[in-house]
Amino acid sequence: MTLKIISHGLSTSIQDLGRPGYFHLGIPMGGAMDRFSLRVANMLVGNPEDVACLEVVFLGPKIEFTKSVIVAVTGAELPILVDGEPRDTWSSFEVKAGQVLSFEFLQAGARAYIAISGGIDTPTALGSRSTYPIGALGGVDGRNVQTGDELPVGDSSNSKAGLSVDEKLRRLPDTPARLRVLPGLYWHRLTEASGNNFFSDEWSVAPEADRMGYRFKGGRPLEFVDREQPFGAGADPSNIVDGCYCYGSIQVPGGKEPIVLHRDAVSGGGYFTLGAVISADMDFIGQLQPHAPVKFEKIDMAGANSARAERKQMLEIIRKELRQEPKTQP
Amino acid sequence: MxxxxxxxxxxxYIRVNPESEPFKKAGDAVSVGDTIGLVEVMKTFIEIKAEVDGTFVEYSAKDTEPVTAGQNLAELEG
Structure with a gap:
């Protein structure tokens, strides 16, 4: 045991890159809401990129270490303290046995990723340590981390302090955040004017935003093309006869407030989906605070693919940079 | 201050529900651990508690309005 959770903050969970392959059974992939930041956190401490980290939402935990390890914190700007002394985010640093890692108030973003050399070594469920509380899978006995927990950490021989990621390669959303959307199968259900409004209006993150989905408010209600609802679809024009949902798909119950499904999404249901946020921008959603302003931007499949390639390229640049000798510490 | x-x-939020009195009014005594307000996030209400004793001066953030981490919510004297 090397991690003692003195306080768990607001919502701290064990996450890796998730458990793909079971969505057709209703079990979501899960995993880090900001996969880019989790991968980079692991790179900084010399772990394979898919190793389990702590995903921290808004409020930092307080953790005592019982073994000396290398730690890195990426994602949200959550100022780091080791025994009260500041450390840099997006950088690797040593925490000695007996020292306490804590955090000051959040400055930007929403989710920070704490990677520890060797990784968190709780039992896997369906091939992943990611916490899916609704299905009681992964994490600590199927739940989030709680005050008083002791978390096992694996062994590592590959880590060093003093590595850092260039500021230009750290990824957080702009203000307003730009979320690129590929219109989907049911786009034709919207009037042309209403489709245009969706992309021209400014939205903001509603209080109902979590790992399952992010709800947005503030834009004009949708207007649907008139039709006789098919049998089984229900009377509301935002309803369909059930369909499959993909990660990032946007449903709009009652035509009012769009919900973007995220890592712990349900796999299907009876709401029409107007399209999906592209994979390259899903990480940004995980970094949005409540009330954060958002613009949806229309993109086509070619644009979505090149955005995905760009994001992969960014990760490849970081991989190369971190293979170099560590920068000298100030 | x-x-x-x-x-x-x-x-x-400065009150438990819309019909309630605010947690504190100007001149009220405040003790360590007293709740002075609530912050709602992810469908959870977090109680904001005083960490020092003093006398309540005023709320610096508005009831039912968005706040950011590190934002000033209220002022105490003494």
């Missing part, structure tokens, strides 16, 4: 800061982003 002591300020009480929001530990996290969300929506600030």
């Amino acid at each position: 002591t300020t009480i800061l929001s530990p996290l982003p969300g929506t600030f």
Whole structure:
């Protein structure tokens, strides 16, 4: 045991890159809401990129270490303290046995990723340590981390302090955040004017935003093309006869407030989906605070693919940079 | 003068429900651990508690309005 959770903050969970392959059974992939930041956190401490980290939402935990390890914190700007002394985010640093890692108030973003050399070594469920509380899978006995927990950490021989990621390669959303959307199968259900409004209006993150989905408010209600609802679809024009949902798909119950499904999404249901946020921008959603302003931007499949390639390229640049000798510490 | 800061982003409330009195009014005595407001985030209400004793001066954030982490919520004297 090397991690003692003195306080768990607001919502701290064990996450890796998730458990793909079971969505057709209703079990979501899960995993880090900001996969880019989790991968980079692991790179900084010399772990394979898919190793389990702590995903921290808004409020930092307080953790005592019982073994000396290398730690890195990426994602949200959550100022780091080791025994009260500041450390840099997006950088690797040593925490000695007996020292306490804590955090000051959040400055930007929403989710920070704490990677520890060797990784968190709780039992896997369906091939992943990611916490899916609704299905009681992964994490600590199927739940989030709680005050008083002791978390096992694996062994590592590959880590060093003093590595850092260039500021230009750290990824957080702009203000307003730009979320690129590929219109989907049911786009034709919207009037042309209403489709245009969706992309021209400014939205903001509603209080109902979590790992399952992010709800947005503030834009004009949708207007649907008139039709006789098919049998089984229900009377509301935002309803369909059930369909499959993909990660990032946007449903709009009652035509009012769009919900973007995220890592712990349900796999299907009876709401029409107007399209999906592209994979390259899903990480940004995980970094949005409540009330954060958002613009949806229309993109086509070619644009979505090149955005995905760009994001992969960014990760490849970081991989190369971190293979170099560590920068000298100030 | 002591300020009480929001530990996290969300929506600030100065009363338990719309019909209630505010947690504190100007001149009220405040003891360590007294709740002075609530911040709602992810469908959870977090109680904001005083960490020092003093006398309540005023709320610096507005009821039902968005707040950011580190924002000044209320001021105490003494």
